[in-house]
Amino acid sequence: MTKQVTLTIDGQQVAVSEGTLIVNAAKQIGIDIPVFCYHPKMEPVGMCRQCLVEVGRPVVDRATGQVVMEDGKPKIQFGAKLETACTTPVSDGMVVLTASEKAKANQREILEFLLTSHPLDCPVCDKGGECPLQNLTLAHGAPASRFIYDEKQHADKRVPLGDLIWLDRERCIQCARCIRFQDEIAGESVLAFYQRGRATDIITNSEPGFDSIFSGNTTDICPVGALTTADFRFGARPWEMKAAASICSQCPVGCNVTLNTRREAKSGGKVVLKRVMPRQNEAVNEIWICDKGRFAHHFTENEHRLATPLARKDGKLALVSWDKALGLVAGKLADAKGEAVVLASGRLSNEDLFNLKQLADGLGGEALLYTQMGGGELTTAYGVPAGTNFAEMGIGTTILVVASDLYNEAPIWYLRLKQAAERGATLILANARETKLEKYSQFVVRYSYGDEAETICGLAKKAHVGEAITSAENLVVLYGSDGLGLDGSSALAAACAELVKSRAGKPNNGLIGVWPRANDQGAWELGFKPVADLKAVFQKANVVYIAGADPFGDNPELTSRIPHHASRIPQHASRSTHPAPFIIVQELFLTETAKLADVILPAQAVTEREGSFTSGERRAQRFYPAVPARGQSRADFVITAQIAAEFGLELEGRFAARVMDKMAATVKTFAGISYRELAETTEQWPIVGRGDLYYGGTTYENKQGLGVILALSPSPTGRGARGEGKPLRPDEDHWLAVPVTRLYDLGITVATSALLKARTGGAHILLHPDSAQKLGLAAGEQVELNGNRLEVRLDPTVPVMVALVPRSMGVPIAGPMVAKIKAA
Amino acid sequence: MRVLEPLIELRRGLWTTLRSMFEKQVTTQYPEHKRPVKARFRGLHVLKRYDNGLEKCIGCALCAAACPADAIFVEASENSAEVRYSPGDRYASTYEINLLRCIYCGFCEDACPTEAIVLGDQYELTFTNRRAAIYTKDMFIEPVPAAGKPTPQKTGPGMFTRSVPEMKDPSD
Ligand code: SF4
Numbered sequence: 001m002t003k004q005v006t007l008t009i010d011g012q013q014v015a016v017s018e019g020t021l022i023v024n025a026a027k028q029i030g031i032d033i034p035v036f037c038y039h040p041k042m043e044p045v046g047m048c049r050q051c052l053v054e055v056g057r058p059v060v061d062r063a064t065g066q067v068v069m070e071d072g073k074p075k076i077q078f079g080a081k082l083e084t085a086c087t088t089p090v091s092d093g094m095v096v097l098t099a100s101e102k103a104k105a106n107q108r109e110i111l112e113f114l115l116t117s118h119p120l121d122c123p124v125c126d127k128g129g130e131c132p133l134q135n136l137t138l139a140h141g142a143p144a145s146r147f148i149y150d151e152k153q154h155a156d157k158r159v160p161l162g163d164l165i166w167l168d169r170e171r172c173i174q175c176a177r178c179i180r181f182q183d184e185i186a187g188e189s190v191l192a193f194y195q196r197g198r199a200t201d202i203i204t205n206s207e208p209g210f211d212s213i214f215s216g217n218t219t220d221i222c223p224v225g226a227l228t229t230a231d232f233r234f235g236a237r238p239w240e241m242k243a244a245a246s247i248c249s250q251c252p253v254g255c256n257v258t259l260n261t262r263r264e265a266k267s268g269g270k271v272v273l274k275r276v277m278p279r280q281n282e283a284v285n286e287i288w289i290c291d292k293g294r295f296a297h298h299f300t301e302n303e304h305r306l307a308t309p310l311a312r313k314d315g316k317l318a319l320v321s322w323d324k325a326l327g328l329v330a331g332k333l334a335d336a337k338g339e340a341v342v343l344a345s346g347r348l349s350n351e352d353l354f355n356l357k358q359l360a361d362g363l364g365g366e367a368l369l370y371t372q373m374g375g376g377e378l379t380t381a382y383g384v385p386a387g388t389n390f391a392e393m394g395i396g397t398t399i400l401v402v403a404s405d406l407y408n409e410a411p412i413w414y415l416r417l418k419q420a421a422e423r424g425a426t427l428i429l430a431n432a433r434e435t436k437l438e439k440y441s442q443f444v445v446r447y448s449y450g451d452e453a454e455t456i457c458g459l460a461k462k463a464h465v466g467e468a469i470t471s472a473e474n475l476v477v478l479y480g481s482d483g484l485g486l487d488g489s490s491a492l493a494a495a496c497a498e499l500v501k502s503r504a505g506k507p508n509n510g511l512i513g514v515w516p517r518a519n520d521q522g523a524w525e526l527g528f529k530p531v532a533d534l535k536a537v538f539q540k541a542n543v544v545y546i547a548g549a550d551p552f553g554d555n556p557e558l559t560s561r562i563p564h565h566a567s568r569i570p571q572h573a574s575r576s577t578h579p580a581p582f583i584i585v586q587e588l589f590l591t592e593t594a595k596l597a598d599v600i601l602p603a604q605a606v607t608e609r610e611g612s613f614t615s616g617e618r619r620a621q622r623f624y625p626a627v628p629a630r631g632q633s634r635a636d637f638v639i640t641a642q643i644a645a646e647f648g649l650e651l652e653g654r655f656a657a658r659v660m661d662k663m664a665a666t667v668k669t670f671a672g673i674s675y676r677e678l679a680e681t682t683e684q685w686p687i688v689g690r691g692d693l694y695y696g697g698t699t700y701e702n703k704q705g706l707g708v709i710l711a712l713s714p715s716p717t718g719r720g721a722r723g724e725g726k727p728l729r730p731d732e733d734h735w736l737a738v739p740v741t742r743l744y745d746l747g748i749t750v751a752t753s754a755l756l757k758a759r760t761g762g763a764h765i766l767l768h769p770d771s772a773q774k775l776g777l778a779a780g781e782q783v784e785l786n787g788n789r790l791e792v793r794l795d796p797t798v799p800v801m802v803a804l805v806p807r808s809m810g811v812p813i814a815g816p817m818v819a820k821i822k823a824a
Numbered sequence: 825m826r827v828l829e830p831l832i833e834l835r836r837g838l839w840t841t842l843r844s845m846f847e848k849q850v851t852t853q854y855p856e857h858k859r860p861v862k863a864r865f866r867g868l869h870v871l872k873r874y875d876n877g878l879e880k881c882i883g884c885a886l887c888a889a890a891c892p893a894d895a896i897f898v899e900a901s902e903n904s905a906e907v908r909y910s911p912g913d914r915y916a917s918t919y920e921i922n923l924l925r926c927i928y929c930g931f932c933e934d935a936c937p938t939e940a941i942v943l944g945d946q947y948e949l950t951f952t953n954r955r956a957a958i959y960t961k962d963m964f965i966e967p968v969p970a971a972g973k974p975t976p977q978k979t980g981p982g983m984f985t986r987s988v989p990e991m992k993d994p995s996d
Pocket residue numbers: 118119120121122123125126127128129131132133134171223224225226
């Protein structure tokens with residue numbers, strides 16, 4: 001434990017650990033020292049001088065080294081000048097006056113300076129109402145300025161820094177929080193100061209402008225309205241919006257967010273989602289979120305959302321009532337019994353998946369997980385247990401990241417591992433290509449695509465790296481599916497599990513899956529089995545109930561099993577004797593899969609209902625409804641329960657909380673968990689979001705739950721290691737095409753958010769410049785890959801004769817494949 | 825003299841009647857004749873324009889925030905040089921007041937940073953249903969002044985960059 005130091009602030013005694021800054025010590029006892037440039041997540045710089053306080057220290061007799069006493073108390077000597085509370089660490093016996101006449105006068109005068117050329121745009125400023133400059137001026141400012149109004153300087157008010165963030169040059173108070181965030185926290189130095197004195201400007205030095213996937217966070221911590229998002233611009237005044245707690249559904253990190261909503265005339269009087277803000281959870285996302293989470297929320301309001309049940313009549317989809325749809329579906333399922341298959345994805349909540357699994361079990365059918373990444377039975381058994389927190393990892397902890405491009409797959413984990421490495425954790429990156437996180441790693445293990453599992457098996461025996469792994473006090477292994485399909489990632493998971501097996505159950509130790517979806521881990525916990533051969537499923541099953549998955553959109557070849565698209569049936573497939581299955585699709589949109597369905601059941605979006613997700617760290621977290629449901633859509637678990645009720649199977653279909661109770665009673669890893677427990681919070685540091693937005697920014701305080709890490713299930717029930725299958729090694733004329741994940745893909749959430757969509761570009765593959773040269777191609781030209789036309793992008797980190805094919809970007813790719821690529 | 829007492833009272837009453845017949849008339853023959861309202865009268869709201877025809881309202885919703893009856897609803901949108909409603913970046917694309925809720929307190933006037941909303945002289949308001957009591961922007965906005973052009977206007981880039989007009993000395 002660090003040494004405690006006792007000091008007095010405004011007459012209150014407080015003991016804090018050595019090295020604490022005065023501003024933080026004061027905060028701990030509820031004294032708010034005004035700050036602008038200081039932010040508790042970043043190194044202090046002492047630039048704005050807003051935090052000036054009077055500091056006195058005990059006088060020490062030089063001869064004796066003793067504290068000089070006066071009237072039985074230590075004699076305190078105050079400095080001639082004020083000191084910045086944000087850069088001065090506490091010391092024993094220190095006396096701090098934050099509200100003395102001298103301190104107040106200086107705080108007042110700094111504000112007067114800051115306002116000399118401030119435009120006072122508050123009425124039109126997006127920050128107005130939650131603006132630190134407004135709040136501090138009210139609290140500490142002078143009633144009038146002594147500066148001459150006509151000497152105010154004017155500057156550009158509408159400067160796009162990138163396509164997501166706008167700068168108002170007049171409002172900027174040059175605190176450098178945005179620049180420091182990009183440099184220190186995001187590790188993408190794309191902002192800088194330009195010029196000096198009153199001409200100081202914020203500029204972006206990247207091309208395209210403000211090229212960072214964390215850019216939205218700068219608008220939260222900017223203490224004025226200088227940085228605002230293009231997405232929200234003038235969307236509403238902060239006080240007009242309602243707030244609902246939610247969990248980001250874009251990746252396995254499970255960032256805590258707050259959804260701000262408002263009833264809007266523009267949207268025909270509907271309550272709509274206006275913006276997504278981070279909600280503090282120091283164990284998950286701290287106070288940050290990535291730009292995908294912040295800006296990819298427009299799918300909820302998309303006009304193409306399904307609003308009513310549809311059923312096929314004379315080959316066409318037609319509107320039907322819920323009663324009719326449910327009756328039809330239930331009838332088919334009841335007839336099919338064991339021939340029924342439930343196919344769901346990690347997009348659904350725990351409650352939805354639990355009900356689907358119960359339904360499948362009730363029928364004697366199968367509950368399958370639609371995924372291209374395996375190994376969940378191992379993360380369930382050897383995952384990180386309760387008490388794990390990336391924030392605590394530092395010296396003594398080794399973190400191994402295998403086959404995962406965290407920057408694209410789980411951006412906030414990228415931030416957290418970067419920080420852990422900076423605190424002294426040993427970061428080992430194993431991948432077939434260079435990824436962004438490598439910059440912060442101690443060791444890099446490079447292998448060829450296909451050798452993932454083998455490389456990891458041999459890792460412990462390697463010099464240095466092996467030592468770092470075996471002798472580490474704590475070991476966390478994150479594995480993903482960069483360049484891998486279901487088989488490859490399952491084998492890799494088994495290899496990774498071997499490394500952490502002996503540490504099972506120890507906090508800050510274990511295996512973490514970097515899943516492609518928000519709740520894949522939940523599906524594994526609830527007993528869903530991955531499916532390798534979907535074609536076989538559609539060939540065998542009588543009824544397929546698909547929820548939250550679009551297999552036909554991802555792989556159009558599957559269509560050959562469905563008669564509605566007779567024209568697309570290849571010759572050989574039509575010879576099969578088994579009739580095509582009856583397909584039920586539960587979805588938000590009319591996806592390719594939905595188009596083939598016999599019955600479509602409209603589901604509610606995450607933003608419209610209650611539920612919970614299990615993050616990659618196996619943290620179950622609740623989300624709450626923010627906006628009213630679209631049309632007649634219903635929550636997935638409700639629909640499933642209603643179907644089940646039709647054939648006499650009783651499932652909970654009214655309250656998500658009761659589904660969780662059932663889950664807690666029957667699923668081992670959920671044992672004892674309740675919605676109430678998930679909603680519990682404790683005091684977090686830094687304190688954000690209360691009356692003082694200047695300290696931590698506009699991040700919301702977490703009052704709705706920090707979530708709970710699930711218990712481990714000691715006996716893995718799954719298939720375990722699967723060593724079979726030689727790595728693909730294409731011959732001279734062929735290429736190895738491997739799937740990779742891009743943050744901004746063409747999935748529905750990004751595709752419906754115009755600002756982000758502009759960033760994705762069209763379908764493309766990534767090649768090494770040498771490979772492209774071999775094909776006689778330059779960047780931007782078209783190639784043909786197995787019949788798909790794609791744009792070529794060059795990336796020197798791609799191995800030669802390998803093509804990276806981004807998932808959800810128009811090319812069906814389930815795993816590594818041998819491909820023919822030629823110029824088109 | 826008990827008999828005479830009512831007669832005396834009657835005479836007194838009739839005298840008052842008679843006297844008032846020769847006094848100055850106070851009744852106005854509304855609606856044929858309307859009395860002018862006082863300078864500070866608070867009647868139906870008017871959304872003002874500048875002389876060039878641009879709207880003063882910048883869609884800041886401060887009036888809505890100040891309104892004790894929660895009667896005002898404002899929604900803002902962004903101006904551009906091609907499609908400009910007001911100076912600066914922002915204008916009110918929706919402006920509604922529920923006149924059944926309004927208590928004509930004038931707080932909205934006080935809150936407005938651009939003096940866009942003003943309680944006018946109009947007091948003849950009738951509604952036959954609740955919906956009709958919600959007045960929209962086109963019902964509040966004043967006619968375009970003779971020297972101005974209607975909104976939206978096409979203006980040169982960089983011409984109207986200030987949303988809130990500069991006040992020379994805020995105290996006068
Ligand atoms: S940054 Fe703050 S003080 Fe400045 S105009 Fe905006 S709301 Fe007002």
